[in-house]
Amino acid sequence: MEIRRSLPQDMRELLHCLKMRSKYAVLLVFVIGLVIIEKENNFISRVSDKLKQSPQALAEANGTEISPAPAENGSLASLQELDAAFSQLRSHLYNITLQLAGDGDPGPRRHILLMATTRTGSSFVGEFFNQQGSIFYLFEPLWHVEKTVTFLPGGASAVGSALVYRDVLKQLLLCDLYILENFILPAPEGHLTPFLFRRGSSHSLCEEPVCTPSTKKVFEKYYCKNRRCGPLNITLAAEACRRKQHVALKTVRIRQLEFLQPLVEDPRLDLRIIQLVRDPRAVLASRMVAFSGKYETWKKWASEGEAPLHEEEVQRLRGNCESIRVSAELGLRRPGWLRGRYMLVRYEDVARAPLQKAREMYRFAGLPLTPQVEEWIGKNTQAPHDGNGVYSTCKNSSEQFDKWRFSMPFKLAQVVQDACAPAMQLFGYKLAGSPAALANRSFSLLEEAQPAWVT
Numbered sequence: 393m394e395i396r397r398s399l400p401q402d403m404r405e406l407l408h409c410l411k412m413r414s415k416y417a418v419l420l421v422f423v424i425g426l427v428i429i430e431k432e433n434n435f436i437s438r439v440s441d442k443l444k445q446s447p448q449a450l451a452e453a454n455g456t457e458i459s460p461a462p463a464e465n466g467s468l469a470s471l472q473e474l475d476a477a478f479s480q481l482r483s484h485l486y487n488i489t490l491q492l493a494g495d496g497d498p499g500p501r502r503h504i505l506l507m508a509t510t511r512t513g514s515s516f517v518g519e520f521f522n523q524q525g526s527i528f529y530l531f532e533p534l535w536h537v538e539k540t541v542t543f544l545p546g547g548a549s550a551v552g553s554a555l556v557y558r559d560v561l562k563q564l565l566l567c568d569l570y571i572l573e574n575f576i577l578p579a580p581e582g583h584l585t586p587f588l589f590r591r592g593s594s595h596s597l598c599e600e601p602v603c604t605p606s607t608k609k610v611f612e613k614y615y616c617k618n619r620r621c622g623p624l625n626i627t628l629a630a631e632a633c634r635r636k637q638h639v640a641l642k643t644v645r646i647r648q649l650e651f652l653q654p655l656v657e658d659p660r661l662d663l664r665i666i667q668l669v670r671d672p673r674a675v676l677a678s679r680m681v682a683f684s685g686k687y688e689t690w691k692k693w694a695s696e697g698e699a700p701l702h703e704e705e706v707q708r709l710r711g712n713c714e715s716i717r718v719s720a721e722l723g724l725r726r727p728g729w730l731r732g733r734y735m736l737v738r739y740e741d742v743a744r745a746p747l748q749k750a751r752e753m754y755r756f757a758g759l760p761l762t763p764q765v766e767e768w769i770g771k772n773t774q775a776p777h778d779g780n781g782v783y784s785t786c787k788n789s790s791e792q793f794d795k796w797r798f799s800m801p802f803k804l805a806q807v808v809q810d811a812c813a814p815a816m817q818l819f820g821y822k823l824a825g826s827p828a829a830l831a832n833r834s835f836s837l838l839e840e841a842q843p844a845w846v847t
């Protein structure tokens with residue numbers, strides 16, 4: 393203080409000036425430093441956010457997974473880490489490009505429902521999905537529901553059963569296979585059952601790890617075709633379902649498309665519905681063979697013409713055709729909730745060009761058709777001889793699909809044509825006006841399929 397006071401006035405001013413400047417300088421350096429750090433931080437955190445997002449973008453497509461929000465933290469990332477991260481990002485992008493090119497990117501989880509009626513070739517078309525390794529396929533699981541839940545005849549029964557079917561279906565699509573335990577008879581114990589209907593028709597239930605070693609001799613009503621497995625462990629099956637990328641299910645027990653709206657709108661599902669139809673004349677011919685007992689009156693009437701055909705039989709036929717037509721009309725009308733989720737397929741078109749139709753179905757489902765499926769189709773549609781058994785899917789399909797024409801009595805065809813005319817018109821099945829027309833090989837009973845059948 394003494395010294396300072398002793399300095400001349402201008403000297404003191406100079407000192408003061410210097411002090412002020414250095415204060416400013418320090419401030420300036422501090423501000424610049426802040427700006428640089430902030431910029432760096434921003435840059436780093438932006439890049440690191442990008443890096444965090446890129447795997448997330450993949451997972452996002454996976455509707456079932458909710459990714460954690462990226463942390464706002466980049467300040468510790470060193471440039472070295474950044475470099476490593478950059479090359480990882482590049483590798484990621486490269487992988488994504490490869491996958492987009494069609495190399496096994498599983499994509500988002502899809503749920504495919506093959507909706508059909510009996511004897512329409514649904515086992516055959518179902519195989520298109522069963523053969524795909526990344527799809528968990530179930531063959532007619534609602535069979536159990538039908539066997540155990542009985543509804544009184546009358547108006548309410550159709551609604552009642554449709555609601556039960558729908559809700560069970562939803563749980564199955566979500567891989568909650570335990571729901572079936574309520575309907576399997578005898579009831580499973582400890583989630584184990586040897587009685588799951590047609591287990592052998594579902595690859596996913598007959599491969600590791602769902603196929604457990606069979607230990608002791610247990611009576612298995614439904615067993616795997618190519619190997620011996622222990623009773624089905626439903627927990628293992630449900631785990632396999634969750635592990636597989638997609639779920640597909642075939643059923644002949646869902647009649648009304650409108651009942652499926654809650655499933656289509658369920659955010660946990662990405663449902664694609666394929667409705668499979670077939671010429672009702674062919675369906676009747678096939679049912680008379682497969683469900684012989686149920687069609688006694690039809691057979692008697694067709695062969696002898698003595699026993700009269702009950703009006704209620706014809707009404708049932710008409711009812712079946714109408715429910716199929718009503719569903720198809722709803723689908724083809726493209727209501728908002730169904731857009732992009734409904735496809736109508738004629739069995740005859742599948743039989744004539746199986747591979748092409750399989751491709752169309754997979755495209756509709758948003759899945760790549762794998763070589764496994766192509767191979768199966770190749771093997772199973774060109775069999776030189778008639779397949780074995782009525783449920784066989786191994787036939788020369790383009791030869792088989794209209795064989796019924798040549799053995800069906802014309803009057804039987806006529807009854808179907810009368811009862812099912814509106815449906816036949818919608819689906820492009822031509823009416824045969826005479827026995828000669830029915831049996832005329834060069835007269836096709838098929839109109840060309842409409843491209844608008846995929847919505």
Ligand SMILES: *[C@@H]1O[C@H](CO)[C@@H](O)[C@H](O)[C@H]1NC(C)=O
Binds near residue numbers: 450451454456
């Ligand atoms: C999708 O989710 C399942 C189960 O949460 C998971 O195992 C699978 O790896 C996910 N797929 C992708 C592409 O993230």
Ligand SMILES: *[C@@H]1O[C@H](CO)[C@@H](O)[C@H](O)[C@H]1NC(C)=O
Binds near residue numbers: 463466
């Ligand atoms: C920032 O990230 C690093 C590495 O990812 C982590 O170790 C650190 O705890 C994070 N810091 C904050 C504040 O989140």
Ligand SMILES: *[C@@H]1O[C@H](CO)[C@@H](O)[C@H](O)[C@H]1NC(C)=O
Binds near residue numbers: 481483
């Ligand atoms: C890209 O794919 C290769 C080969 O499949 C794999 O080794 C690599 O880890 C993948 N990179 C990323 C970032 O996933």
Ligand SMILES: *[C@@H]1O[C@H](CO)[C@@H](O)[C@H](O)[C@H]1NC(C)=O
Binds near residue numbers: 584625626
């Ligand atoms: C069925 O599988 C689950 C899951 O692996 C297992 O915990 C359970 O013990 C199995 N049940 C039986 C009876 O083996």
Ligand SMILES: *[C@@H]1O[C@H](CO)[C@@H](O)[C@H](O)[C@H]1NC(C)=O
Binds near residue numbers: 774775776788789791
């Ligand atoms: C299957 O039937 C079609 C049509 O009749 C015929 O062209 C084809 O050669 C048959 N394939 C075999 C393997 O018999």
Ligand SMILES: *[C@@H]1O[C@H](CO)[C@@H](O)[C@H](O)[C@H]1NC(C)=O
Binds near residue numbers: 828834835
């Ligand atoms: C069979 O159908 C073709 C094409 O419709 C027709 O030209 C031909 O006359 C028919 N044959 C008989 C015997 O009806």
